[in-house]
Amino acid sequence: MQKQIGPRTALYLGSLARxxxxxxxxxxxxxxxxxxxxxxxxxxxDFGEAEPAPCFIPRQNDVS
Amino acid sequence: MSVDLGHLDLTEAARLVRERHxxxxxxxxxxxxxxxxxxxxxxxxxxxxxxxxxxxxxxxRETIIQGGERGLLSSMPVALKDLFHMAGALTxxxxxxxxxxxxxxxxxxxxxxxxxxxxFLGKLNLHEFAYGATGVNPHYGVVHNPxxxxxxxGGSSSGSAAAVAAGECLASLGTDTGGSVRIPAALCxxxxxxxxxxxxxxxxxxxxxxxxxxxxxxTRTVRDAALLLEAVAGEDPGDPSSAPQPIAQYxxxxxxxxxxxxxxxxxxxxxxFDHIDAGVLRAVIRAIEKLEExxxxxxEVSLPHIGEAPAAVGAIQAPEALAYHHRWLNERPxxxxxxxxxxxxxxxAYLALHYVQAQRLREMLIRExxxxxxxxxxxLVAPTTPIVATxxxxxxxxxxxxxxxxxxxxxLAGVPAISIPCGFSEAGLPIGxxxxxxWFQEAELLRVAHVYEQATEWRKxxxxxxxx
Numbered sequence: 134m135q136k137q138i139g140p141r142t143a144l145y146l147g148s149l150a151r152x153x154x155x156x157x158x159x160x161x162x163x164x165x166x167x168x169x170x171x172x173x174x175x176x177x178x179d180f181g182e183a184e185p186a187p188c189f190i191p192r193q194n195d196v197s
Numbered sequence: 198m199s200v201d202l203g204h205l206d207l208t209e210a211a212r213l214v215r216e217r218h219x220x221x222x223x224x225x226x227x228x229x230x231x232x233x234x235x236x237x238x239x240x241x242x243x244x245x246x247x248x249x250x251x252x253x254x255x256x257x258r259e260t261i262i263q264g265g266e267r268g269l270l271s272s273m274p275v276a277l278k279d280l281f282h283m284a285g286a287l288t289x290x291x292x293x294x295x296x297x298x299x300x301x302x303x304x305x306x307x308x309x310x311x312x313x314x315x316x317f318l319g320k321l322n323l324h325e326f327a328y329g330a331t332g333v334n335p336h337y338g339v340v341h342n343p344x345x346x347x348x349x350x351g352g353s354s355s356g357s358a359a360a361v362a363a364g365e366c367l368a369s370l371g372t373d374t375g376g377s378v379r380i381p382a383a384l385c386x387x388x389x390x391x392x393x394x395x396x397x398x399x400x401x402x403x404x405x406x407x408x409x410x411x412x413x414x415x416t417r418t419v420r421d422a423a424l425l426l427e428a429v430a431g432e433d434p435g436d437p438s439s440a441p442q443p444i445a446q447y448x449x450x451x452x453x454x455x456x457x458x459x460x461x462x463x464x465x466x467x468x469x470f471d472h473i474d475a476g477v478l479r480a481v482i483r484a485i486e487k488l489e490e491x492x493x494x495x496x497e498v499s500l501p502h503i504g505e506a507p508a509a510v511g512a513i514q515a516p517e518a519l520a521y522h523h524r525w526l527n528e529r530p531x532x533x534x535x536x537x538x539x540x541x542x543x544x545x546a547y548l549a550l551h552y553v554q555a556q557r558l559r560e561m562l563i564r565e566x567x568x569x570x571x572x573x574x575x576x577l578v579a580p581t582t583p584i585v586a587t588x589x590x591x592x593x594x595x596x597x598x599x600x601x602x603x604x605x606x607x608x609l610a611g612v613p614a615i616s617i618p619c620g621f622s623e624a625g626l627p628i629g630x631x632x633x634x635x636w637f638q639e640a641e642l643l644r645v646a647h648v649y650e651q652a653t654e655w656r657k658x659x660x661x662x663x664x665x
Contacts, residue, residue: 150519150545152526155538164543171508172551175558178505185556186563 200227204657207367207421208448211271217261221254221272224367225316228274232318232365238346238662239363240338241356243279244287244320250274253316268314269428275310276366278357279320280327282401283307290403291323293336293532294525304401305436306370306412306429313428318366321356325537327372327405328518329353330380330600331592335534339589342385343660344626348586351384351600353377357415358385362660368416368425374405375510376581376604378413379616383581383629386618386658388646390414390422393637394611395440397426398433406517407438409510409608418656419617419647423447426639445640451647458492460645463574468503469603473583480620480628481580484649488578491648498570498577502562506606507598509555513609516552519544536594559609566610571635576645579603581616581629603631613639617646618655625661 143158143165154161200210200223213219229247236242257272282288282300289295303311311317322340324332332340332355340355342348343363350359354371358381361369371378373391382389390413397412404410414425427447433439464470464485470478489495519526522541530538570577580603587596607614612633619630630649634642650656 146545147542150523152519152523152542152545153530154542155530155535160539161542161546164539165546168511168543168546168551172512172547175505175508175512175551175554178502178554178558180554180557180561183557183561183564185553186559 200224205364205367206417207270207273208418208424210367211273211424214261214271214273215267221257221261221316222251224272225250225254225274225318228318228364228366231363235343235363235365235662239341239343239359239365241322241340241360241363241365242276242319243289243291243322243337243356246286246317246319250316250318257314257316268312269424270310270313270315272314272316273367274318275315276318276321276357276360276369277307278323278354278369278371280323280372280403281307281370283317283320286320288320288403289337290327291325291334291337292534294529296336302401305398305433307401309429309431310370315428321354321360321369323355323357324353324377325534326403326522327353327374327377328537328540330376330597332356332381333589333592341589342586343662344386345586345624346662348588348626349384349592351381351582351586354381354413354415358382358387358389361385361415361417362387363663368414368421370429371413371415372402372405373411373413373608374409374514375601375608378411378415379581379604379614379629379631380600382415383616384586384627386627386655386660388416388419388422388618389616390426390613390643391607391615392426392430392613392639393440395438396430396613396637396639398436398439400433400436404521406514408517409514411608419615419643419650420448420451422615423451423643423647426643440637442637447640447643450640451644453644455648455651456492457488457645457648460493460576461574462488462493462495463498463570463577464495465500465503465577465579466497467500468606469579473580474585476622477580477583477585477628481630484619484630485578487652488649491652495578496574498574500570501565502558503606505558506562506609507602509558510605510609512547512551512555513559515540515544516547563610566612567635575634575641577633579631581631585622585624585626585628607633612636613642615642615646617650619653620655621658
């Protein structure tokens with residue numbers, strides 16, 4: 134079910150991140166909905182025992 | 198001898214200079230003349246260093262006259278995306294935030310180019326802070342596509358691609374976090390190489406997203422990409438992500454074989470061929486048939502979880518970008534363009550959960566590609582972009598999201614990928630073919646791209662604006 138994110142939540146996120154928001158957070162409100170849509174499949178994945186990739190990966194992946 | 202920049206590539210120009218058929222000053226002057234003529238239409242440069250470039254070319258000429266060695270790039274005029282620090286020059290990142298930022302030292306890649314004999318013509322326009330794929334910049338103006346100046350050049354290395362395509366410089370450096378070298382290269386009809394993560398130092402390059410950023414090259418030909426990579430690649434102890442793997446003599450390796458016999462090329466079953474513009478798809482399918490004619494065996498491969506890769510890139514990129522910009526965004530938000538400010542704000546909307554799960558997906562994807570893809574095929578093939586260059590007025594966030602869809606999975610995996618011209622749309626707009634190889638296999642990637650390029654004529658088509 135699609136959750137509705139209100140302007141107060143959006144403003145709170147801006148406040149939490151300590152950044153002034155465009156348009157009093159209305160932009161962030163629609164962004165939140167887009168992120169929710171885009172990441173639904175990602176969050177639903179079965180990750181098994183996979184650990185997060187280290188940020189700096191080349192030494193891990195040398196197949197040469 | 199007069200210098201015709203219409204078809205001249207970096208490798209050929211360097212040979213002409215080495216053999217004293219032309220002087221470094223003539224080549225530099227020819228580029229500067231192009232800049233004067235075309236910049237009103239293209240807007241590829243933010244800063245032009247004409248006088249400094251001519252002085253450097255003059256010093257190079259003296260060295261050559263005295264029989265001295267000028268390095269791999271033999272006084273070749275190149276330019277830099279305005280994210281690269283260059284001592285004494287403005288480095289704006291295409292933003293009002295850094296409008297007065299003068300660099301105190303060279304980025305490591307710039308230092309290596311300088312050591313190889315390059316002459317710097319200036320700093321190139323880009324999508325603000327490299328955070329977008331259209332090159333529509335509210336502070337320094339839109340970069341126009343040389344093939345149709347009413348259309349975008351792609352981005353974020355927009356000026357880097359437009360300037361090389363139009364012969365304003367012979368090569369350029371760009372950065373690629375989700376496709377920002379390959380996308381503009383495809384839309385402007387040139388070659389864009391994103392090497393393996395860690396292959397070229399990022400030190401001295403303003404970041405967008407540390408764990409996804411790659412330095413890359415934009416050139417007219419694959420052999421130029423090989424030459425430029427040879428000049429700038431290699432370990433840098435000052436960059437924590439720099440890789441210690443030895444670099445090859447990439448340009449020499451190109452000539453090893455002229456066919457693709459024995460090569461297995463993987464055509465992804467998922468994601469990369471979904472929802473592609475009909476003209477782009479036709480050109481890419483023809484290119485794949487050409488690869489088969491050249492001796493390659495093309496087989497379908499499955500890339501599990503690839504559909505989630507773009508979302509994972511977003512979940513990593515946005516929070517990392519916000520982390521870098523946090524202080525400026527808090528103190529001077531009005532100095533950002535609205536689209537980039539909005540994208541940075543989105544970094545606050547991602548949860549830590551999204552970021553960590555995206556990094557877990559990254560690990561899964563890398564393991565799957567290593568164990569199930571690159572053990573079966575040597576190279577992957579796909580379109581670079583699902584669409585051609587769009588009209589400037591129709592190039593908002595939706596276009597950026599569409600443009601990066603086929604390139605950003607390779608940033609997530611960190612493998613080398615290249616875009617090479619493979620045809621034109623009915624409207625005469627360039628189309629890019631994307632090839633990717635296993636980690637640190639740039640030599641083989643470049644060889645395959647070179648064999649295809651030499652067997653086709655796409656690079657020889659003249660840009661209409663140049664014949665006016």
